[in-house]
Amino acid sequence: MASENGMTRREELLAVATKLFAARGYHGTRMDDVADVVGLNKATVYHYYASKSLILFDIYRRAAENTLEAVHDDPSWTAREALYQYTVRLLTNIAENPEGAAVYFQEAPYITEWFTEEQVAEVREKETQVYEHVHGLIDRGIASGEFFECDTHVVALGYIGMTLGAYRWLRPDGRRTAKEIAAEFSTALLRGLIRDETVRVESPLGMPDVAGAAKKAPA
Amino acid sequence: MASENGMTRREELLAVATKLFAARGYHGTRMDDVADVVGLNKATVYHYYASKSLILFDIYRRAAENTLEAVHDDPSWTAREALYQYTVRLLTNIAENPEGAAVYFQEAPYITEWFTEEQVAEVREKETQVYEHVHGLIDRGIASGEFFECDTHVVALGYIGMTLGAYRWLRPDGRRTAKEIAAEFSTALLRGLIRDETVRVESPLGMPDVAGAAKKAPA
Known part of the structure; x- marks a missing residue:
């Protein structure tokens, strides 16, 4: 059943709980608060x-x-295009749902308390995929010269x-759009x-001494 | 009174509470837990x-x-030296006390619940100074060409x-030292x-279309 704003009851409930x-x-919110x-x-909430x-x-x-969709890579892109596309899509996601991103990060240290082992494993698996994507596209850029x-x-x-980390300050109605911020971030990293x-x-x-260390530091 | 490891009781208490x-x-920890x-x-804890x-x-x-000490600037430095020094000192601080940094960020969304207005104002004032330092040194680099x-x-x-954000993964006994990581971060941003x-x-x-946007995007 859809409510007035077109969201299903379940979606509405999720949106309210996220806020x-x-x-x-999470610890400071009771199911009663969500229901209210x-x-x-x-009973309906349950x-x-x-x-x-x-x-x-x-x-x-x-x-x-959403983050995994954002990290989708296209092998026809140069590494710099891939980095830019990752950034645009990720920041666009965050701007659309900053509270969701906030909850994700704020609760991350405690999820082993609330989730089953299987749930924690699913979360970790997806985080690893995101990390590997970013790692992989930088590697691809190095390999190609x-x-x-x-x-x-x-x-x-x-x-x-x-x-x-932009979930801390990125807002849908901010001075700059997510896409403009993505262009700034990508340009800063790619061009220096x-x-x-x-x-x-x-x-x-x-x-000079630290520049050498940065080029090839001992492991 | 100093305990066996040279910390005062108060410092020891603070270290335990931080962990x-x-x-x-914060919400999930009771004073009883700290005392235990x-x-x-x-009574002694109180x-x-x-x-x-x-x-x-x-x-x-x-x-x-500690963060404010880390952002100290020296006008004789080039902007790139200042950015590197900021990075080294900040990451060194985090590596020395990752739990302190974790608590800082994890509780940030809720401090208005726990702190007085004066305490919140003091926190915000220091955060503004850190932001202004980083902002200022990039501005200085732009102004000088x-x-x-x-x-x-x-x-x-x-x-x-x-x-x-490195508090999430930076550890005192990690594969790379805080200084090496700082050199990687600064080099990535400065050199591109x-x-x-x-x-x-x-x-x-x-x-080409987005490169133009990044150079000078409409506000």
Whole structure:
């Protein structure tokens, strides 16, 4: 059954719970609060979700599935196109549902308390796929000679932090669109900030000793 | 009074509470839990901290002060040196106390529930200073011609997410030291990933239409 705004009851319930979890935390939100805000009695809420943790898991599953769709790669792209496309789609997702992203990150340290082992395994599996995609496309750029050598592991983790971390401040009605922000992020990473070609390649950090360390640091 | 490992009782209490808050969340940790793990009775714990929220505030204040120390700028540095130094000091701090950083970020959405208005204002003031430092040093690089034009606001927020977000995976005993990771992060942002100078400057995103958008997007 669809409500006035075209969402099903279940979707409405999920949207309300997402906002409450984002604002008060999963631990700080009771099923009663969800029922109150959505205007249903608790029995009806339990009809849709047999437990509070199943709501949280649904938020997790949807966020992870959206992110996985965003990381889809097209082998015909250059590595820089792939990085840009990843960034656009990820930031667009976040701008569309910042509360979902917030809940995902805010509850991440505690999910082993709320989820079954199978649920945790499903979450970890999807996170690994996202990491491997970003890692893989940087590797692809290095292999083709498009990118400089770097510690792909560290740079992938860093860029995931830069992009996914945008849930803290990215809003659908912000000054810049998700696509514009994605272009800024991708350009910053791909082109770098330094203008001067010699400086850029030979001493990006402004200190010869550390520039050497950055090029090839001992493991 | 110092305990066996040289920490005062208060420091020991703070260290234990930080670990518990990081693992279970502030909301999910009781003063009894802190007292149990540190091996003191609850009255003694309350002697050091009159409330649980004062422990959290102490964690916040210390993390913020360490971060502010890390963002100290030296006007004799080039902008790229300043960015590198910020990164090294910030990541070194995080590696030394990843649980403190975790608590800071995990509880951030809820601090208005636990802190007084004055405490919240103090936290926000320090966060603004950190943001302004990163923003300012990128601006300085643009003004001197060292850096390309970019949306400093967006790039500063992104780089703060990349660096501070490292609390999720940066560990004191990791494969790479904090300093090595800082060199990777700074190099990625300053030098960029793309090798070829023409491609890098003219079409970093691999798509002429969006490269133009990135250079100068409408506000």
